[in-house]
Amino acid sequence: MRLSPSIPAGAPRLRRSLLALSLALGSAAAVAQDTAPTPEQIAERLRIVERRLGIAPVEGAASDGLAELDRRLRAVEQGLDERDRQQAVAASQPAPAPRPQPEVTLAADKGASIRSADGKVQLKLGALVQADHRVFIDDDERPQNDTFLWRRIRPTLEGSWGDLVGFRITPEFAGDSASIVDAYVDLRFSPAATVRAGKVKGPVGLERLQGGGAIALVERGFPTELAPNRDLGVQLQGALANARVNYVVGVYNGAPDGRDSPTSNPDGEFEFAGRLFFEPWKGSDGALSGLGFGIGASTGDKQGAGNSFLPRYRTQGQATFFSYLGTVVADGEHTRWSPHAYWYAGPVGLLGEYIRSKQEVVDTATAARASLDHSAWSLSGRWVVTGEKASHRGVKPHRPFAPGADGGWGAFELVARYGELDVDDAAFPLFASPSASASEASAWALGLNWYLTGHLKLAASYGHTSFTGGGPGGGDRQDEKTFFTRAQFAF
Numbered sequence: 001m002r003l004s005p006s007i008p009a010g011a012p013r014l015r016r017s018l019l020a021l022s023l024a025l026g027s028a029a030a031v032a033q034d035t036a037p038t039p040e041q042i043a044e045r046l047r048i049v050e051r052r053l054g055i056a057p058v059e060g061a062a063s064d065g066l067a068e069l070d071r072r073l074r075a076v077e078q079g080l081d082e083r084d085r086q087q088a089v090a091a092s093q094p095a096p097a098p099r100p101q102p103e104v105t106l107a108a109d110k111g112a113s114i115r116s117a118d119g120k121v122q123l124k125l126g127a128l129v130q131a132d133h134r135v136f137i138d139d140d141e142r143p144q145n146d147t148f149l150w151r152r153i154r155p156t157l158e159g160s161w162g163d164l165v166g167f168r169i170t171p172e173f174a175g176d177s178a179s180i181v182d183a184y185v186d187l188r189f190s191p192a193a194t195v196r197a198g199k200v201k202g203p204v205g206l207e208r209l210q211g212g213g214a215i216a217l218v219e220r221g222f223p224t225e226l227a228p229n230r231d232l233g234v235q236l237q238g239a240l241a242n243a244r245v246n247y248v249v250g251v252y253n254g255a256p257d258g259r260d261s262p263t264s265n266p267d268g269e270f271e272f273a274g275r276l277f278f279e280p281w282k283g284s285d286g287a288l289s290g291l292g293f294g295i296g297a298s299t300g301d302k303q304g305a306g307n308s309f310l311p312r313y314r315t316q317g318q319a320t321f322f323s324y325l326g327t328v329v330a331d332g333e334h335t336r337w338s339p340h341a342y343w344y345a346g347p348v349g350l351l352g353e354y355i356r357s358k359q360e361v362v363d364t365a366t367a368a369r370a371s372l373d374h375s376a377w378s379l380s381g382r383w384v385v386t387g388e389k390a391s392h393r394g395v396k397p398h399r400p401f402a403p404g405a406d407g408g409w410g411a412f413e414l415v416a417r418y419g420e421l422d423v424d425d426a427a428f429p430l431f432a433s434p435s436a437s438a439s440e441a442s443a444w445a446l447g448l449n450w451y452l453t454g455h456l457k458l459a460a461s462y463g464h465t466s467f468t469g470g471g472p473g474g475g476d477r478q479d480e481k482t483f484f485t486r487a488q489f490a491f
Contacts, residue, residue: 043069049076109454111491113159123159126491128152128213130174133485136317141471141478144319150174151486152212154181164188181230192238200235202228202255203248203275204296206340206353207378214394216351217316217447218461218484221378222421225313226357227338228255228298231271232263244282246294249274254300254334257311257357257374266308271300271334290344290391297337302330302359310361313374313421316445316463317482321470322423322437325363332360332371342392349390352379361431368430378419386411394451401452413449415461418442428469438470438477457488 037045046069055075100117113124130151136144153173160166166186172179184198201209205227207220235250254271255261277294302309309330312323340353354377362369384390388398388411399408420442428434447461463482470477 046072046076055079108491120162121160123157126156126158128154128156128490129488130213131487132218134317135483137481137483139478139480142319144317156182190238191243192240194237195234196237197234199230199232202231202252202298203235203250203273204228204298204336205338205355206342207351210392213457213488213490214392216380216382216415217417217445217463218459218486219316219318219463221316221380221417222376222419222441222443223338223353223355223378225258225311225421226336226355226374226376227258228273228336229258229260231255231261232265242283244279246277247275254302256302256307256309257336258313259307259311262308267303269301269303271298273298287345290349291341292343293339293341295337295339297335299333299335301332302334305329310359313423313441315441315465315480316443317465317480319480321441321467321477322432324361324427324432327365328361328363328431330359331362331369334359344390344392347384347387347390349382349392350379353377363430366430370426370431372424372427372431374421374423376419376421378417380415380417382413382415384411384413394457395449396454397451400454410453411451413451415447415449416445418444434469434474435472436470438467440468442466455489455491457486457490459486459488460484
């Protein structure tokens with residue numbers, strides 16, 4: 001290759017630089033033709049390199065001669081050197097750490113959850129689904145419908161938003177219309193002090209506070225007919241002494257026995273309620289580690305008629321056996337108190353509770369007034385025959401059911417319960433009809449639970465309820481005999 005005669009021989013550096021630049025710009029075709037590029041051609045190619053390096057050439061400098069080309073070449077060389085330096089520095093730096101991503105979990109034992117990268121925000125999806133079959137035996141006097149039904153369809157969304165805020169929302173889709181079962185927000189100041197506001201379970205009773213998927217038999221016992229179900233209000237709760245003492249105190253709209261509170265306060269009166277529960281040996285290795293006992297109570301005024309103020313009491317077959325006359329209204333103080341306890345030791349568990357409910361009522365037709373005092377009690381036992389631990393939250397099988405020679409059969413549990421509900425004798429005949437409402441009911445039940453996995457349960461129970469009063473002519477109501485089965489899925 002030879003340079004153009006227009007380039008002086010006294011410019012060796014420029015000659016070398018132009019030659020290198022020419023090669024870098026792809027002058028191979030010109031070399032092949034033994035034709036050296038002109039300064040104008042090199043200047044044009046130089047502009048291409050300058051643009052790639054981000055160097056803006058001076059307008060009109062392309063024809064300023066070799067001195068200008070030399071200046072521009074020096075700038076290009078500096079740009080290349082700086083690029084090489086930056087690339088070397090970048091290569092020596094460690095790769096940036098990946099940005100933390102939210103954690104998404106879907107597992108059989110934990111359900112579905114989403115947790116933020118810092119762990120301060122968490123959403124968890126759970127559910128309780130129960131499909132029942134009910135058969136009533138020898139119910140000629142008061143026929144009941146043998147039926148299949150959805151007992152509970154309850155998806156639950158719960159979680160936390162930072163360290164302070166927690167929440168839970170549980171709708172109910174079983175039945176003819178949807179409703180809200182639980183809906184509350186927690187302010188978690190500490191394990192010893194949490195403020196909960198919204199729709200919650202009233203703090204009276206024991207089996208009523210137990211989760212619907214963990215109860216021993218298909219339906220709850222008589223004491224839950226006198227305890228409030230869900231109520232609207234605000235409460236302070238917490239755990240003390242290493243969670244060996246739990247307390248709840250709150251103010252609520254006030255729910256009738258066995259019922260939910262209406263969506264708004266119908267009479268402007270409020271109910272005050274609280275509960276203390278002790279587990280003195282919790283966490284120990286002794287036989288009393290699973291012992292818990294406590295007391296709940298409520299007091300307030302009720303003024304009004306109908307389901308929002310007065311209860312009706314039901315059998316374990318969910319049939320009403322006591323209700324007030326249509327002319328009776330609540331008119332005054334309503335108090336409840338309930339001592340209760342449970343004990344779990346290995347595969348055996350016991351749960352017992354007693355409750356009294358006292359309500360002032362008036363018959364608007366006769367102006368008769370009374371303070372009626374009703375009571376109920378029950379004792380239930382459970383035995384996991386396959387050896388797993390019995391607990392207040394149900395049973396988790398050691399070997400979940402799985403088809404095949406090496407698969408397990410899950411866990412089997414035998415359960416039994418006896419209970420009574422006694423209506424104040426003063427309720428008859430002024431406030432309730434002796435031919436339509438019984439003054440006393442006693443019931444026993446036997447059941448078998450099969451826990452195929454920690455989330456799938458099949459249950460069957462037989463119940464027998466006897467009555468005093470409530471029959472035609474003031475006689476005894478016909479015994480209720482029920483056979484219930486249930487398929488349950490929960491996570």
